[in-house]
Amino acid sequence: MSGLEKLHEVLDQQAVRIQTETSRTYLEALAEAGENIFQNTIVQTDLSEEGEAYCRNLLEDTGLADCGKEDVRRAFQLAVIKGMKEAVQPNHAMTPDAVALFIGYFVQKLTGDKENVKLLDPAMGTANLLTAIKNQTSNEVALYGAEADETLVNIAYVMMNLQAQEAELFYKDSIAHLDVPPIDVIATDLPVGLYTRDDVAVNFELCAESGHSPAHHLMIERSLASLKEGGYGIFLIPNALFHEEGADRLHQHVKNEAVILGLLQLPETMFKDQKLAKSIWIVQKKGKGVTQPQQALLAELPSFTREEALADMMQQIDRWMKDELGIE
Template sequence: MSTPVERLFMLFDRTAAILQEELKCSYLEAVAETGENLFHEDVLQEEVSELSQKRLKKEYKEIQLETFTNEEIRKSFQLAVLKGMKENTQPHHQMTPDAVSLFISYLVGKFTAKHLALTILDPAVGTANLLTTVLNHLPGKQVKSYGVDVDDLLIKLAYVNANLQKHPIQFFNQDSLQPMFVEHADVVVCDLPVGYYPHDENASRFVLKAEKGHSYAHHLFIEQSLYYTKEGGYLFFLIPNSLFSSDQAAELHTFLKEQAVIQGLLQLPLSMFKNEQAAKSIFILQKKGSNVKAPKKALLAELPRFSNKQVMQAMMRKIDEWFASEKNQ
């Protein structure tokens, strides 16, 4: 017997293949189209032949979305998106690994345990996999969320993904380093886009602009995110391990000292990455504010492999102890 995730993935896969053929588009674009059809329980593309329309409608009828959990929907849609990204790789089409998204969700839950209502922003939302994972693990809270991305196909996938999971996220298709029309957030989650930002004129508005040449996009994203965070709000970044050893690390360090307190830095297991240069960590900041106290000691750890349950549970206990001593004084 196939699992619910497999059943739903097979549906996305079969119907996307039909639409890819009919619409002469990429598999990834077809995934967005079929997700939208499934949500509306109809075939919305007028150029699809009558025969294919019948086949598609039959497929959609056989699936009752309300019988699936949000996580099942998210995972199956993510599998279809990953398949599409493998076929058509673009450097910025990378998805946050599931284990990392789940771990960030756990951290967001811990740091915001006392909040009843939250505003969450992901300024590099991609397909909204990270953002919807976090939303699926914040039960009982009133949450408003925003996602911003410059890539129009990714934002379409994000919007379909959110609709299928019934998350009312507001999406903006724009350069996130331009002024954003979003509320200031209690929480920012972001898998930082790493590299150079090509628009020097816009970069010149930022404190962390490069003195000469292009600025680092990931530095500007950190600054922009802090600007759009409320006083005392938390930021959870996925950062390259080289962040603090680059040629502009000193300026970043000075800026962070002025604007935020570092709550934690958790290094992800190297086994997750193709090579050491690609390795990342979870960096947790809190924006300064009148009631914000720096922790007596930041949460620093090298995380074990997520698949090693025993060692992982021991690590979670350590993190729980850190919260007990730091957050409940």
Template sequence: MKISPVEQLFTIFNETAIVLQEELYCTYLEALAETGENLFQGSILQEELSEITVKRLKKHYQEIHLEKYTNEEIRKAYQLVILKGMKENVQPNHQMTPDSVGMLVGYLVEKFMKQSDFRLFDPAVGTGNLLTTVLNQLHKKVDSIGVDIDDLLIKLAYVNANLQEHPIQLYNQDSLEPLFIDPVDAVISDLPVGYYPNDVRASDYQLKANDGHSYAHHLFIEQSVRHTRQGGYLFFIIPNGLFESDQASQLREYFKENVIIQGLLQFPTSMFKNKNAAKSILVLQKKGENVQPPKQALLVDLPNLSNAVEMDRILTKIEKWFQENKR
């Protein structure tokens, strides 16, 4: 039976990560970052390994030539090994964005961003999976930036970017602290949902809670808008209850002042294990001179993404909306 390229890569990532995990007494995900870096650099960088382990690793690495694989094959295999590692040691905020969702975000970025080169920012970049899913779909010159507070995730994102040869600037910091980045043309983010524990920092935001902790996802939206040029677009994966929370009226006011809602695409609840976890893609445009709202926002109830006939019908509807609203 023929093994697919993704399976070949998965096997090498997985087996070499296990070897390193055992020898370095580290977690599987830490070992995965190490083996990815070895593959990218074409050498074994860990000096404390035994001679036998070095031989074992070399034998594995010789079986693989990265240049023979597409970026998507590398991304998918790397994503699968990360998912394996996360199952062993999962933290609630580290859920990876499903591929079908990432593909749709990429499609929307491609449709809205008319310019041939632009700056793209993901303020909750995680392992870089959503960002590289989008970059692999864009036929444009994109200067991209990612920020994440988790040092292990940012290391995995760095290796992910290297293996796919995407030049991404990565910063390991709290995205809600001051960011020293130039304004961007577009933002993508699978928003981290929950409360932000740092009330002092939150007080610098218009969307801070009047009492108690503020919602991190609200602050992420405001921080993203701050760093976007006038007329720039923001593509957020949001919880369906975004506008129904106790702090939603503040959010509506903020939107009225600062952004235009271009579209809301809702995923079917059947895609999610629990109905309360259901999500949508919200497309915003930052207000500015000569920025006109669409005749009507693009509102779509998405079918099951595996239903090709229904998806074709929806994509035709979206294309029609672009012809009427985005000349």
């Protein structure tokens, strides 16, 4: 059994036992199971003697010593996916690994060998996307993440600890308030839905003229305001974004604040329901030296299982980067 498989097994078995003996959900129990592994002790005080002994026994061989950072992330990812099947919140969804890796590729290309890059995910969930990007970048990257769901923040916190990653994580509604330094890159899987805090939304240009405002529109506005001049926004967006109510105002706002670099439609085969299909939208905040590329990067990505077609697409993207952005 690999370190990844062992770590996932220990996380899952502890989480199930904690969930069974307490009133916690699986995801809440998973965060505590991770904390047990990090502290190398049982932090719960409400387990039975048998339950505590069971969890303590699992700590004797967690597999963590045989895991790299990506192994830890994937072990948590497998457990989180299980937990999200019982969760009712519609925004509890994991960004697919292939998409996270693709976004990470763009972050690496766009930042190059720049040091002290500040990377933010304002809707980080369990920080799966944030750490997937960090684990494939070669330059120094400071991580920032915000999430309004306390359980997901707790999982993100313990997963960061077990990966030995440094990050500033915030348990907060990033639309309402986001106290971060100017950011180089924002990469996020936008939460789609209506934002019910009308008292907050009224302070945004993209506030709906009537009724609740789309949360994803407000998140884009907040993100662009948080970027440095010349900073990049990489958003995973619903394909319906440009056809829904308020799309014209959103497009105008983005046009005023940034230049659109590209739009890459994810393979339809990734989505059981085409209404849920998504694309990767890449923009750059306006500033000194920022120019609109003569030709934006527009493409439909092939299935990630078609290796030859995907390799050809990557070559085309590399050529576009060189020709339009001067990035080797």
